[in-house]
Every structure is written in C-alpha cells, then in structure tokens.
Amino acid sequence: MSTPQGFVFEIPPRLTVLDEEGVLVAGKSPPMPDAKACELYRHMLRARLFDDRLLKLQRQGRIGTFAPSFGQEACQVGSLAALTAKDWFVPSFREMAGALYRGAPMKSVLLYAMGYEEGSIVPEGARDLPVSIPVGGQSAHAVGLAWAMKLQKDPGIAICYFGDGATSEGIVYESMNFAGVLRLPTIFFCQNNQWAISTPRRLQTASETIAQKAIAAGIEARQVDGNDLFAVYQATKDAAELARSTGMSTLIEAITFRRGVHTTADDPSVYRTKTEEEAWAKRDPIDRMRKFLTVKGAWSDAKQGKAEEEINAEIQQAIADAEAFRQAGPSPLMMFDHTFSYMPPYLKRQRDEAERAFTGRDVMVGVSTKKQGQGSSAVVGELEEAKD
Numbered sequence: 001m002s003t004p005q006g007f008v009f010e011i012p013p014r015l016t017v018l019d020e021e022g023v024l025v026a027g028k029s030p031p032m033p034d035a036k037a038c039e040l041y042r043h044m045l046r047a048r049l050f051d052d053r054l055l056k057l058q059r060q061g062r063i064g065t066f067a068p069s070f071g072q073e074a075c076q077v078g079s080l081a082a083l084t085a086k087d088w089f090v091p092s093f094r095e096m097a098g099a100l101y102r103g104a105p106m107k108s109v110l111l112y113a114m115g116y117e118e119g120s121i122v123p124e125g126a127r128d129l130p131v132s133i134p135v136g137g138q139s140a141h142a143v144g145l146a147w148a149m150k151l152q153k154d155p156g157i158a159i160c161y162f163g164d165g166a167t168s169e170g171i172v173y174e175s176m177n178f179a180g181v182l183r184l185p186t187i188f189f190c191q192n193n194q195w196a197i198s199t200p201r202r203l204q205t206a207s208e209t210i211a212q213k214a215i216a217a218g219i220e221a222r223q224v225d226g227n228d229l230f231a232v233y234q235a236t237k238d239a240a241e242l243a244r245s246t247g248m249s250t251l252i253e254a255i256t257f258r259r260g261v262h263t264t265a266d267d268p269s270v271y272r273t274k275t276e277e278e279a280w281a282k283r284d285p286i287d288r289m290r291k292f293l294t295v296k297g298a299w300s301d302a303k304q305g306k307a308e309e310e311i312n313a314e315i316q317q318a319i320a321d322a323e324a325f326r327q328a329g330p331s332p333l334m335m336f337d338h339t340f341s342y343m344p345p346y347l348k349r350q351r352d353e354a355e356r357a358f359t360g361r362d363v364m365v366g367v368s369t370k371k372q373g374q375g376s377s378a379v380v381g382e383l384e385e386a387k388d
Ligand SMILES: Cc1ncc(C[n+]2csc(CCOP(=O)(O)OP(=O)(O)O)c2C)c(N)n1
Pocket: 094, 133, 134, 135, 162, 163, 164, 165, 166, 167, 193, 195, 196, 197, 258, 262, 388
C-alpha cells in the first residue's frame, strides 16, 4: 500500500547473496571485489580469534565479564564496511567485532573487560561511541547524533546496533519515531540473534518479523541473512544511500544467531538445545565466506595460517600491554567513583567486595573464590550482575 507521500508499506523479501554453502544465490553477484571480500573476511576472523581468547582469559580470571560477538561477525563487519569513518558507530554491548573494525585497539577492549574506564576511551577523532549496557538506550543517542549532523549540514549518518530483545524497549520505538518524523539519517541495525539471554525470539514479540516494526514509524524496513556478509553489506549500503540522499531511515533486521554465551555469566545449555546450536553452526558467517573465497581461489590454507599467526601475535601483544597497564595503572575500583557525591550503601558494599577480591592479587579473581560446580565466583557473579 502506498501513501500520498509515496511511502510503500512493505518489506522486500529477505536478502541473501551467499547461501549456507558459500555459493552465490542464483541471479546474485558479490557486491565487492575479491580483494575487499578477503580483507573483510580477515576482519571477521580477527574478531573470532580475539573472542575465543577473551573467553579463555575470563575463565582464567584475568578479565571480568564480556558479551561475545561469536556468530555475529558478518552483521557487524558487513554493515560497517558499507559506511565511512565520517558516519557514527553507536554500539550496544555485543559489538566487539564492529569496534575492532572501526579501529578500537584490542587493548581497550581488554581494559574495559578488566574494569578500567580507560577501556572506554575512543581514539581521537573517531566517530564511535563506547559500549552501552542499558538495553536499547543507544538508539536515542544515534538519533541525537543524526539530528545534530542534519542541523550542521554534515553528510554523515548514524548506525546503531541492538538485539531482538531491545525491540521490546520503548526507547527503540521512540527513536525510530523521532527519526521518521524529523527525517534523521539513521540506520537501526537489529541483530536478531534469536535469544535475549534466555528469552527466545518467539516469546519476545508476536509480530512475524522484527523488520515490520519500522512500518509504524514510517521508515524503511529490510530483512537480511545476517550470516551473509555480502547481503548485510548490500542492505546497509542501500540504507546509507537512502539516508544520505533523502534523510529516510531504515530498520534492518539481520537474522543471525548468538553462537556463544549471552555473557560469560550465562550458561545457554540450561535453556536451549544442542540441535539448535548445531543447525546454526552450519550457517556460520566465517565458514561461509571462507568456502566462497577458497573456491574462487582468492583464499587458501596458507593465507589462513599466515592470517591466524599475525592475529594471534597481535592478541598476545594486546594482552601483554593490558596486563602491564594493570600492574602499573590505576585501581579498577575507580569505576565506583565519580557517579555519586555520596556513595549509596549498596554500591559501597559492592565496592568493598570488589576491593577484597582485587587486593593482593594480580589476576581479576582468584581461583580460590570459586564455588564448587559454578562457572564464576560469588564475587564475580555480583560484579557481573552490577554490570548487566
Ligand atoms: C534496560 C535494561 N534492562 C535489562 C538489562 C539486562 N539485560 C542485559 S542484555 C539483555 C538481553 C538483551 O537481548 P537482546 O536485545 O536480544 O541483545 P543480545 O544480548 O541478544 O545481543 C538484558 C535483559 C539491561 N542491561 N538493560
């Protein structure tokens, strides 16, 4: 149905360019040359290897909690590759792959996970916001940035990331409504990863798609295969062009899967099945792109080996730098300062507990504080709860 303004209330069919086997869908062609695809593949691999390492560091007590990007690398790298450094990147808490792509140092990611405010410092001049924990809240920041750019006649756009769960938060609707009414060049990028902690997609909303939520706000709606970097790239490029030329926003629903834990404080085996996890493992975005590039002769085992070696060395160096910072740097207890002029008792209790956990240890949490049979210690549990 078309309105007098020419707005069409419909969602085009879900876009897929590369199928699960890494084969081009009939009639589709790659939206970029092989060299660019290899470069983006390497970015996804880099995030995946870093994610793996972060999980190990957390289990060793060397960093605190974090939310892995595992399985969602194509959503983040594919969409950001379609934008420029002059566009604003507005993440939630699961966009480590995106942050690295934008140029965040690995050391910063580590410092954030160690509890240091320094981990939230964005490199000078970068149009990136730091991690945002309140679910959905960053959508309003993106719209504010888009509004400021519109007023300043700055040609940039803002892209914000949120999950399927966040679409049940009022602020996401308010932001889309604002963007629609004022024509603020924003891309609302929903990574529908099928779960909001233990809440499955089917209990999140009765609407058939998340994309259709754009229609009420009068903005464009798209659905893409979120494990297909080419589809994500194409959809974001189209949305960016539309936003730049007309101010029209788009809600992109990327269908993907959170392959790992929600955060390191979570154990998905208690609420979802192995069968579901295995089905999605077959659709993995990195494997899919590797197959495609290998068949084309653009990637090889030798290139993979070299890339892994370089990335692992980079990770090693970042860990060494972050741990040296911890040895020499300010206390992570500073995270409790500067918010209240008078510290509320509940926060004081958390601070004291954290102090006991940190004092005299050169790791975040000692193994001795672990309770039998639990993945995390009582102290970490409380810190994680506070951070969630
Ligand atoms: C306003 C608010 N409510 C609750 C939480 C606790 N919480 C953290 S993540 C999360 C689920 C988010 O799910 P989704 O939006 O699907 O994103 P995903 O974690 O799957 O990437 C919840 C409820 C929070 N951080 N902020």
